[in-house]
Amino acid sequence: xxxxxxxxxxxxxxPTTRDLARAGARDMTPMVVGIxxxxxxxxxxxxxxxxxxxxxxxxxxxxxxGAAQLTTLQMLETGSNPVVIVASALLINLRILLYSASLxxxxxxxxxxxxxxxxxxxxxxxxxxxxxxFERGDLGRRERVAYYxxxxxxxxxxxxxxxxxxxxIGAELPEAARLDMAAPLALIGLLAKSVGTRPSALAAVxxxxxxxxxxxxxFHSATLVATVTGITVAVFAETRSRLVQEAxx
Amino acid sequence: MTAWLVICAVxxxxxxxxxxxxxxxxxxxLPAWAERPLAFVGPAAIGALVxxxxxxxxxxxxxxxxxxxxxxxxxxxxVHRTGNIARGMLVGFPxxxxxxxxxx
Numbered sequence: 001x002x003x004x005x006x007x008x009x010x011x012x013x014x015p016t017t018r019d020l021a022r023a024g025a026r027d028m029t030p031m032v033v034g035i036x037x038x039x040x041x042x043x044x045x046x047x048x049x050x051x052x053x054x055x056x057x058x059x060x061x062x063x064x065x066g067a068a069q070l071t072t073l074q075m076l077e078t079g080s081n082p083v084v085i086v087a088s089a090l091l092i093n094l095r096i097l098l099y100s101a102s103l104x105x106x107x108x109x110x111x112x113x114x115x116x117x118x119x120x121x122x123x124x125x126x127x128x129x130x131x132x133x134f135e136r137g138d139l140g141r142r143e144r145v146a147y148y149x150x151x152x153x154x155x156x157x158x159x160x161x162x163x164x165x166x167x168x169i170g171a172e173l174p175e176a177a178r179l180d181m182a183a184p185l186a187l188i189g190l191l192a193k194s195v196g197t198r199p200s201a202l203a204a205v206x207x208x209x210x211x212x213x214x215x216x217x218x219f220h221s222a223t224l225v226a227t228v229t230g231i232t233v234a235v236f237a238e239t240r241s242r243l244v245q246e247a248x249x
Numbered sequence: 250m251t252a253w254l255v256i257c258a259v260x261x262x263x264x265x266x267x268x269x270x271x272x273x274x275x276x277x278x279l280p281a282w283a284e285r286p287l288a289f290v291g292p293a294a295i296g297a298l299v300x301x302x303x304x305x306x307x308x309x310x311x312x313x314x315x316x317x318x319x320x321x322x323x324x325x326x327x328v329h330r331t332g333n334i335a336r337g338m339l340v341g342f343p344x345x346x347x348x349x350x351x352x353x
Contacts, residue, residue, distance in 0.1 A: 030334040030335045030337075030338055033338065052253065055253045055256055056252070056256075058253075058256060059259075059260070062256055062257060062260030063259050063263055064260075064263070065263055068259060068263065076251070076256075082251055082254065082255050085255050086259055089259040089263075090259065090262045093259075093262070093263045094266070096266050096267055097266045097270060098287065098290045098294070099294075100266060100267050100270035100274070101270050101274055101279065101283065101287055102291075103271075104271050104273075104274035104279075105274060105275065105278055105279055107271065108278065109275075110275065112272060115272065115275055116268050116271065116272065118271065119264070119267040119268045119271035119272075120264065120267065120268075122267045122271075127290070127294075131291055132291070176346075176349075177346075178349070181317065181320060181341070181345055182338065183302075184302045184317075185320060185324045185337060185338045185341040185342070186334060186338060187295060187298055187299050187302070188299065188321050188325050188328070188337065188341070189324055189328040189334030189337040189338065190295045191295050191325065192324075192326075192327075192329040192337065193328060193332060193334070194292040194295050195292065199289065200289060200291075200292040201292070203289040203292040203296065204292040206296065207293040207295070207296030207297035207298075207299075207300060208297065208299055208300035209300065210297070210300070211296075211298075211301050211304070212300045212303055212304065212310050215304050215308040216308055222297075223294075223301055226293070226297035227293045227297045228293075230292065230293025230294075230297065231286050231287075231289045231290060231293045232286075234289040234293065235285055235286050238285065
């Protein structure tokens, strides 16, 4: 290819950072649809609870993690020991360490202050959307930051505003619409995309199985235990298939 | 007052997990032993979260209704074929509503 045609192609195929921020937001949209009903329900609970309403509302931006926020508020409401509340919530959030560790290498070379800002939104959805996109390997550092920022800002603003609105005026969702199924369906979609290789599929199946068996584990630790088990099994499976391949080749 | 203290402590602790990792790992890179396990964080966590949806609030396993299961299967197949999660939801919801009507 030569001349004008290839030049046009280059221009058309070089997305700007703004395009990438938009792409991040677009890819995040199914997750946003999933979290808004949850945000509304949590907000309505805050509006109706006996906890200091400002503290309860502030818990959304301060914690930025739905499951831990819900647990914290519920335990405050039932008057649990403060130390136990903090420990339980942080245990639920330990998975964020895994998400951060696998996201962080993609932001190497980004200046520290920006990294510390990007870190605020590390959570299930941002990890599940951004990491597969980054792994395609076609984005440079600035483009990854733009993509991640676009995805995060959309997610966080929808999450915070859904809670604030519901806390202020309540949330009457039409029950027949079954909007509570939005989050499960979004997760099912992520599941369908993440089982491309055998070890990955094994990781997902183990995670699923362990959580249903280990539901009774103390301190809400079932999800974490299940995730770690899934990872371990997948690594063993991958190692084994590699050894078998080496032995037969 | 207790509420503020507890919420701030949870918030600070959670942000510390995020920020310390981003500050350190971005600069030094992952230790070699951690690279392969971390590649499976996504699938394992997604599986665990899907499994968590099969549990009731008090932690017992509950069977999904026929409509829920049908919607889940429809969404899974759609996304598996198209790679598009939004499309999976667009197919899953009508299946859910339709099956709910039929069952009711």
